[in-house]
Amino acid sequence: MRPTEPVEHTDVGAYALGVLDAAEAARFEExxxxxxxxxxxxDDLMGLPPLLADAREAAPDPEAVTPVPGPGLLDGLLAEVGAVRRTRRRRRLYLVAAAAVLVAGGPLTTYALTAGDTDETPEHxxxxxxxxxxxxxxxxxVDPVTxxxxxxxxxxxxWGTHVALKLGNVKGPLTCDLVAIGKNGAEQTVTTWAVPAGGYGLKDGATKWNKEPLYTHGGAAMNRSTIDRFEVRTLDGRRLAEIKV
Structure with missing residues (x-):
């Protein structure tokens, strides 16, 4: 995504992989x-960064120097993801070779992740x-206020702690993040997502999707033993829930 271009739906892949700059990321979040x-x-793509970190750990030669792929390869990679989702094939292939270098920083690695029918349902x-x-x-x-x-x-x-979140009884539109807070007060963002106007996990939700809770996940570079709690916050700093661990 270039500064003079409008936000595109395909930018979601670059956002999930953390390759957008600060201005581009802020515009995409809007x-x-x-x-x-x-x-x-x-929500579907946020599993890639932890997997890429695992790929780096499993690589036979983490000190190997691998050329960083150009933007053309990354664009093609993201286009492949979008094309596969649009055609709703029975098996999906996420080619993340370039992303492995950009995110994990290790040797070139290719992952193939397969799933069942790609119907746009909360379960999938x-x-x-x-x-x-x-x-x-x-x-x-359950937060006593919200x-x-x-x-x-x-x-x-x-590499730290893999964290999966289940979130319900939340109305949108909101953009939120899950923050890990250490016993020493240090904070790390685990994952970021958007809540649509219909919300998640609502008994009176307008659709089946809105009635289902949100599941998302990410990672923190903190050891489990050093984590004191998690907070679900809106990006403007409002706390929606605090989870003591």
Whole structure:
């Protein structure tokens, strides 16, 4: 995405991989708050950064010097993801070779992630995050003021802590993040997402999607033993829930 170009739906891939600059990311977040399509795709793609970190750990020669791919290769990569989703093939291929270099910083690695039918349903879009949520140490809360229901599932990793979030009873439109707070007061953003106008996990939701909770996930470079709590916040700093762990 170039400064003079409008925000495009395909920018969700670059945003998830963290390759947008600060201005581009801020502009995309404004777009994200009002775009259910991009919010859904971002939820589906947020699993890539932790996987790429795992790829780096598993690489046979982490000191190898690999040329950084040019923007053309990254554009083609993201176009492949979008094309596969549009055609709703039974099997999806996420080619993340370039992203492995950009995000993990290690040797060139290719991952193929497959899934079932790509119908745009909450069950499909949250399938990976939901699976990650089922495994791990869990903690949760219902905020007494906002009534937002939030719970996390934590899994220890060599690089830190993998965190899956389950969020319900939240209305939009909002753009939020999950922040890990250490016992020493240090903070790290685990993941960022958008809540559409219809919300998530609402008993009176207008659609099945709105009635389902949101599942998303990300990672923190903190060891599990050093994490004191998590906070769900809007990007303007309003706290929606606090989860003590």
């Amino acid at each position: 777009h994200l708050a009002g775009c259910d399509r991009c919010a859904a795709e971002l 879009l949250a399938s990976y995050a939901r699976t990650m949520y089922e495994h791990g140490e869990k903690a949760g809360t 009534k937002v229901a939030a719970s996390v599932s934590m899994e220890r990793k060599p």
